[in-house]
Amino acid sequence: MSAQPVAQAAEARGTFGGDMDKGSGPVTLRMIADEVGVNVSTVSRVINSSDKEARRWASSDMIDRIRTVVAARGYQRNPHAASLRTRRSGLVGVLVPRLQDFVLATVYEGIEEAATEQGISTFVTNSLDRPENQASRTELMLSRRVDGLIFGDAHTGDPFLDTLAKRGIKFTLVSRRSGDHISATCDDIMGGRLVAEHLLATGRRDIGILSGRDYASTGNDRTAGVVQACLEAGIRIRPERIVHGGFDAPGGRQATERLLVQGGCPDAIFATNDFAAIGAMGVLRDRGITVPDDVAIVGYNDTPLAAELSIPLTTIHSPMHEMGRAGLNLLLAMLRGEPVESVRLAPELIVRASTAS
Amino acid sequence: MSAQPVAQAAEARGTFGGDMDKGSGPVTLRMIADEVGVNVSTVSRVINSSDKEARRWASSDMIDRIRTVVAARGYQRNPHAASLRTRRSGLVGVLVPRLQDFVLATVYEGIEEAATEQGISTFVTNSLDRPENQASRTELMLSRRVDGLIFGDAHTGDPFLDTLAKRGIKFTLVSRRSGDHISATCDDIMGGRLVAEHLLATGRRDIGILSGRDYASTGNDRTAGVVQACLEAGIRIRPERIVHGGFDAPGGRQATERLLVQGGCPDAIFATNDFAAIGAMGVLRDRGITVPDDVAIVGYNDTPLAAELSIPLTTIHSPMHEMGRAGLNLLLAMLRGEPVESVRLAPELIVRASTAS
DNA sequence: CTGAAAGCGCTTACAG
DNA sequence: CTGAAAGCGCTTACAG
Structure with a gap:
């Protein structure tokens, strides 16, 4: 003082x-x-x-x-004195792609809320999904003597997390899963299936997918869910109907433009993120394509803006807050030495005007 | 480990x-x-x-x-050992209304970035703008032995911060200012003036203002700026043209509905926040009022979505990131015992289709 | 049931 | 230029 x-x-x-x-x-x-x-x-x-x-x-x-x-x-x-003595800091480091992203901000809120309840403090930082940042920020967290880490920015197939695990560092994943590492995610495959079933039930047959970043399990699982469910209904989604890109509005805009160019206009677009869906709607509007008459649109996450759009957005509600809470609680259980298993939270379809024909 | x-x-x-x-x-x-x-x-x-x-x-x-x-x-x-010895933790606590809010998430990113550069770590938490949370979370931060605090949720006229200062606790404010406490904000009065000047120059004469929460200097200053500039141009804005409400899309929607009810339709609406502007546009669309022909709309903050809207939004660009950086650096200077003065960053008008008649 | 001691890993006067 | 000692505020065997 x-x-x-x-x-x-x-x-x-x-x-x-x-x-x-x-x-x-x-x-x-x-x-x-x-x-x-x-x-x-x-x-x-x-x-x-x-x-x-x-x-x-x-x-x-x-x-x-x-x-x-x-x-x-x-x-x-005095927590510093206690930490020094006990060799446990009660600190957890959290890495997210970016806190500006509503989805990850919400997941982090859940983490922070659960942490506070348990007497734990958290540090958060942005990795911007860049491997060099992931590594350097993790080391920084470790130098702060965190007891464990939570990653919201896992990249599929990246050996980084394996290396960390081998070093004996404790961590969990949220939002995205990767390999066999413990994670708290939405059941994104199921989410994708819900989307496909709804679209098929409302007469759509040619679905384009804005799949997001290719290193993120979220977009990939959601896409896989759609592909599976369509296959079961006897419909094969051609590879050129699946385009990757950023999870934000500009990313959705660009991906949609590529989608339209390379295969003509589908009768439905599934954006694996609400913000990407907003970008997609922008492109369609510019081209005079009407939603939902010409093209149905579905988003993902049930962001508050989804309901406020000029054409309210059909989307999948995912329990983002709960995901953060689960990620923190899983980590704490790991630190206590308890056996833990990954958590898959249930998605829920929210139907709005963007698919109601 | x-x-x-x-x-x-x-x-x-x-x-x-x-x-x-x-x-x-x-x-x-x-x-x-x-x-x-x-x-x-x-x-x-x-x-x-x-x-x-x-x-x-x-x-x-x-x-x-x-x-x-x-x-x-x-x-x-080992930072705990060093802190114990030096009685300085290198820790800063940050309170924001809510991290889900894009504006505060961005301000926090600036804080965190500058902190990392200076070897400082930060804890963030949401107060939801509730006084009881502000008090309890502040005490929690203090029990973590933070060296100082940054508040993004200051309430005008609330004695809370005065009490804190009297206790000798070091802190700065970001985004909102209050009393004589050191703060890093956008020059919101100037921002409001820019809006009014633009609206007047494009022929608007009856401006409605979605002023935001009445305890936030941001909305109040922006409103005051408009009122001043109009007065200088010989136009008086009647009290019923100024409505308070939440800074998000639903808040903007509700405020707009009240605005329309209590005074008829103005020829311009200034939403002191881009998200509130989105809500306002929704209401106008529902009522068949066209933007910008019937009503011009201006937002504030130049959020990425502003450019993506069906009618791209004229708005004020505010240096949110820089605000966070300045708030952290001011706090550090205070902690070093240096004399510090509040920082007002310059706003900038971004003209888009929502006001181009 | 309670005390005394050691020690976690640092920093910083104080000597030399 | 370098060392030895004290001490920051706790927790935890170890005694009794």
Whole structure:
């Protein structure tokens, strides 16, 4: 708090009942111990025990007295001292492609919320999906002595995460999955199937897919789900109907333009992200193609804007917040040494005007 | 890294050249010192000095040898130990209304970027603009021993920040200003003036304003700028032309509906936020009011979506990223004890189809 | 049930 | 120029 050096005046503290703070900084365990008239170790034990456990360490009278003084003085443990001693920091590092992305911001909110509930603090940073950033930011997090990491930017087939796992570093993935690493994701294959089934049921037969980045399991799984479901219905989606690109509006715009050029206009477009769907709608509008009469459009994620669009967007609701919470809780379980398994959350189809013919 | 207790095997370390790690956890200063054959204090001094300063503390031969071993072993200082000793954590807490909000996510990106450059780490959390959260999250940040705080959720007239300042807590504001507290903001009054000047120059005379939350200086200043500039042009904006509401699309929708009800349709609407502008456009479209022929629309912030809309949006570009950087750097200067002054960044008008008649 | 001691990994006066 | 010591605020065997 104060800029002045606090000096080594630890012994000069009053016996007990001294009510003034003397500007000597935050309350320490020693101050509490002195005021109660007991050893710091006793205070430490009481503070770090539940009501029941505490009984094993101290008389109930002692427990009451300590708790009273702790509350009265507003004691807060110094986390740096505790971390130094216990070798656990209660810190988690989170890497996301970009926090500006509504989807990842929401996932992170879930992570942060669950972390706070568990007394954990998080650092977040953007990797912009660039491998060199992923590596350097991970090392930076590690140098901050995080207990574990959560990646929202996993790249399919990239050995980076394998290397990390081999080093014994604990981490989970959110939003995107990769290999056998523990992850909390939406069941994107199922999501894709829901889209295909809806489109087929409403009479569409030629589906174009804005698949997103080729290194992201999200877009790939959603695409695979559509392809599977169509195949089961006897419809084969040609390769040129699947185009990759960015997950934002400009990315969707470009991908849509490529889609139209290379195969003519389909009767449905599935954008694996709502923002890409907005870009797609822009292109169609520019070309005088009407939605949903000429082309149905489906997005993914059920972003708030989806319902606000001039033509409200049919989309898949994915539990982004819950995904973040699960990713954090999985990591914590791993750190406790418990066996953990990946979580696939259920997607849900939300039908709106963009597919209602 | 490893879950097993690392044990007190500090003395059992090889003399020098021992290349294996023995799983004894991260490299410590002591290991470096032992390998170089020098006292830890010497290593500490060299590590924490610039090239020039180091000369005062050690022979250039010593400096080289230490630097070599530090690099070879990949030594990283334990920040908890250093914080405990120095009483400075290198940690900054950031409170924003909500990270899902593109504007605040971007401001935070700027904060985080500048922090990383300066070797500082940040914690972010959402307050949802609720006073009880602002208080509790601030205390939580303080219990994490942050050196200072950055608030993106300041409420005009709220004594909370005054109380904090009185407690000697160091903080800066971003995005919104409040009282005399140090802040890094866009010059929102100027931004409002730019909007009014453009609207007046293109023949508009009856401007409705979606002013946002009444506790946020952003919306209020932007509104004030419009009112001022209009007054100077001899046009008085009636109070019922100014409506408050949320800064998102639904908020803009509701505010617009109230605006239309209570005073008929204006010939221009200034939404103090791009997302609110999107909501406004939705309402107008539903009612068959055309943009820009019947009503011109202007947003604020120059969000990427603004250019992607069916009717591209005239808006004010505000340097959100730079605002975050400035907020962090101001805080750091304060912590160094330097005199600091608030920063007002220049807004810029971006004219698009929504006002081009 | 409670205390005393050691030690986590650093930094920084204080000596020399 | 370098070393030795103290101490930041905790936790945790180890005694009793």
